[in-house]
Amino acid sequence: xxxxxxxxLAFVGATxxxxxxxxxxxxxxPLGFATVDDDWRSTRMKAADNVGMSMSVFDNVEGGSLTxxxxxxxxxxxxxxxxxxxxxxxxxxNGVAGTxxxxxxxxxGSDVPKFLVVVLFVTDDYRFVLQLAGHKELQEQYATxxxxxxxxxxxxxxxxxxxxxxGGEPKPRRAKR
Amino acid sequence: MLLIGLxxxxxxxxxxxxTAAETKSGVVSGVVRNSKTNEALPNAxxxxxxxxxxxxxxxxxxxxxxxxxxxxxxxxYTIQVLAGQADVSKVTTLPGGSxxxxxxxxxxxxxxxxxxxxxxxxxxxxxxxxxxVSMDSAGISLAGTTGAESVYTTxxxxxxxxxxxxxxxxxxxxxxxxxESMLIAAASPAATPEPVExxxxxxAVETVVATxxxxxxxxxxxxxxxxLQLSVFHAEEAVSEIEQYVVGAGGYVxxxxxxxxxxxxxxxxxxxxMTFVGDLGRVDFRAIxxxxxxDDYYDLSTRIKVLRRTQTKLMSLLGQxxxxxxxxxxxxxxxxxxxxxxxALGQERLMHxxxxxxxxxxxxxxRLRDTxxxxxxxxFPWVDSIGVESVEWR
Numbered sequence: 099x100x101x102x103x104x105x106x107l108a109f110v111g112a113t114x115x116x117x118x119x120x121x122x123x124x125x126x127x128p129l130g131f132a133t134v135d136d137d138w139r140s141t142r143m144k145a146a147d148n149v150g151m152s153m154s155v156f157d158n159v160e161g162g163s164l165t166x167x168x169x170x171x172x173x174x175x176x177x178x179x180x181x182x183x184x185x186x187x188x189x190x191x192n193g194v195a196g197t198x199x200x201x202x203x204x205x206x207g208s209d210v211p212k213f214l215v216v217v218l219f220v221t222d223d224y225r226f227v228l229q230l231a232g233h234k235e236l237q238e239q240y241a242t243x244x245x246x247x248x249x250x251x252x253x254x255x256x257x258x259x260x261x262x263x264x265g266g267e268p269k270p271r272r273a274k275r
Numbered sequence: 276m277l278l279i280g281l282x283x284x285x286x287x288x289x290x291x292x293x294t295a296a297e298t299k300s301g302v303v304s305g306v307v308r309n310s311k312t313n314e315a316l317p318n319a320x321x322x323x324x325x326x327x328x329x330x331x332x333x334x335x336x337x338x339x340x341x342x343x344x345x346x347x348x349x350x351x352y353t354i355q356v357l358a359g360q361a362d363v364s365k366v367t368t369l370p371g372g373s374x375x376x377x378x379x380x381x382x383x384x385x386x387x388x389x390x391x392x393x394x395x396x397x398x399x400x401x402x403x404x405x406x407x408v409s410m411d412s413a414g415i416s417l418a419g420t421t422g423a424e425s426v427y428t429t430x431x432x433x434x435x436x437x438x439x440x441x442x443x444x445x446x447x448x449x450x451x452x453x454x455e456s457m458l459i460a461a462a463s464p465a466a467t468p469e470p471v472e473x474x475x476x477x478x479a480v481e482t483v484v485a486t487x488x489x490x491x492x493x494x495x496x497x498x499x500x501x502x503l504q505l506s507v508f509h510a511e512e513a514v515s516e517i518e519q520y521v522v523g524a525g526g527y528v529x530x531x532x533x534x535x536x537x538x539x540x541x542x543x544x545x546x547x548x549m550t551f552v553g554d555l556g557r558v559d560f561r562a563i564x565x566x567x568x569x570d571d572y573y574d575l576s577t578r579i580k581v582l583r584r585t586q587t588k589l590m591s592l593l594g595q596x597x598x599x600x601x602x603x604x605x606x607x608x609x610x611x612x613x614x615x616x617x618x619a620l621g622q623e624r625l626m627h628x629x630x631x632x633x634x635x636x637x638x639x640x641x642r643l644r645d646t647x648x649x650x651x652x653x654x655f656p657w658v659d660s661i662g663v664e665s666v667e668w669r
Binding site for chain 1: 653655658660661662663664665666668
């Protein structure tokens, strides 16, 4: 019930936020990017040199935390031969804690190196995944713009005093009497 | 027997300009009769085979039981006659430019197959040599050979003069031989023995022969084809296995490109082939198509019969032509009918091949590698949508 109420409030509130994307988050296109499509749970943007940026929203589940989903993501990307080269703690404009992962990647059968930056936020209700990807040689040019984009993000789904939104583990549920 | 005389070299040498024209001017002709009634057998199928030909030639006897094959290159020929239940063959070697008369006497109700081999064949003599020409009641023979089964005749022999070919006057024959510059003689009397007959207890007409002759039974003619799309872990190995299976099953590979095969397998093994290929991996798509071509098949068979009759009739008329103009006119018509017949026979062979060999189109795709996203039993497949592939633009 509380989750639904937060979502409704987020949607109503987001409509008052300039540049918001359908209510679950607000994301301003960085300099050099154009929005390709934008719907309830995702936004895709494109730079002129084919570097892409996207935001995807997934539902969180009970027990899901930033640590949990971060680990899940790193393990699965590692299985797909993504090499993790750096991690950083980040915070959104509305105070949601997140983690930035920088990966190097070369597709099987290809010798063209690519970069992938994933910024993961987890709130009580949602997982927010911001991605930036393109040719490795373009990483420095675009990665420098990312902190500003992240710092401007507003994310919904946080309850009052939510440990999850602060990057911690969810509080243990009280046993029902 | 009438001895004609000796021919002298200068006369013949002057009329022998080239051997090239002789290489394809041989003729095999004869009459087919009922051995019981001695009556001519019309519409008997006569098949001529030789490794020197690009394919078998076929014709039917006319109302007088006569048949003829013209423009034959030198070689060893098998002349096969199918009439009713009878199947009789003769084998002979035809020198360049010569004419061979092969008469058949058979019982259409007989269930036995008979082969006759004419062992010794005449050889072509040099023009500087002389030879004798003789004639008996069956026609003209050379160097003392006799009998209607081994008589060489000249072009222009009157094939329409009754149920049996008429002997040609020796003088006329001699002139024609000069005109054609062909000197054919038997090497020696010993080299032209009487035909040897071999009787084999065997069903007269085999199914394949009957089918090719357009006298198939009324079995349905179904063309089967199939399509398979397959996902395998190792595409190249799968393609190689399919190739080996198809060849082993008596089929063949029509086309082969990376991940795609078009094969033909014997119709009897079509289902087995589909199963074999399907077992190599995960079947993503499977389709079978059956086309009933029975009507087309019998329409074509009927057309071939009509064309054969027309061809035989025209050949008969050609033999009766009294002027060059008539002969040319008939020859033109005969060429057209022959061409149409060859086309129809080609269509029949193609259709027969499609019925006997089912087409199977196979597409083989490689399944995901081990490094690909996790399998579907992952309760949180969200990471599948994360990655360079889903973000970067190309």
